[in-house]
Amino acid sequence: MKINLLELKDGSKKELELKVEEKIEALSYFGDEIPLVAPSVFKGRIYNANGDLYIEGSVESTGAFNCYRCLNKFHQKIIGEVHEKLVEENSSDAEMDDYFMIKNNQINISEIIENALISTLPMKIVCNEDCKGLCSVCGKNLNEGKCNCEKNEIDPRLAKLKDLLQ
Template identity: 40%
Template sequence: MKLQVEQAKEHIGKKFPYSYTISSEELGSDLVAFPWSRHDITISGEFWFDGQNYIVLGDIDSKGDYECSRCLQQTEHERHDSFEEVFSDSRTPSDDVVPFDGEDIDLTELIRDTLIINEPSQVVCQDDCKGLCVHCGANLNVSPCSCESFVVDPRFAELRALLDEKDDRLS
């Protein structure tokens, strides 16, 4: 994915839009472990020349087949990531500016890095996902389990026994 920037240099400050839809394979064959690697990726944004550098802004829309962090069910999760980078065809090195050959800016590495860095650590199938029962492992979104909902910490078992005795006497 390359941006042709010759025209931007002639029109300082004018913003040029771009939009691409690519397969994840175009970002590299070593990304198959990522959930979004089996779906197309849409990149859109704009770039301009400010008189010295090329500023590139962009949004990446992707989706992937993730495992819910609470109930472990497969769920499709849509992502929206953004990036901003400054490029220069100057031969003067700088920490804030990415060098390029002066003809076109290759966004492949920037998009790849943005997707990897922003990979979500947890995905849930729905905001109110109930997860799995900690005792029997039943998916609580499907149906409630028959496990006792109130489990006493073993350190307080003796106190619980006293409460149970009191309840038995009152009945």
């Protein structure tokens, strides 16, 4: 979705309040596709400060995840913050990846929303901080109960140290 910034740039408005609801199908995150099960909502403002345009606000959506430890599917709310400077595509700052581009007096709010949601995701997404994961021998979900596997295996890298004890 494109937002027209002409009124802010020419000075007829100092601030533009926004509430945008955008339907984003999925986020690309470290090679995975994370489906979003709810529309992404941005609430915030774009304002002119001494000739520079800035955008600030919050983004909220709900993602469908697979737990990194136990592989169960779960839904979790994602909330991100946006505090960014906007630059013209032909300015000297445009070559840097740190800014969002203004093209033809418009900004693509979808790109800002996606970026804010992705930046709040942890490296390893788990269903619960106390998730016990899967048994490395039989694959049973250890959150549902213990398994009967023997776990006296020694790491092959440390097997030579066992010989020192004998």
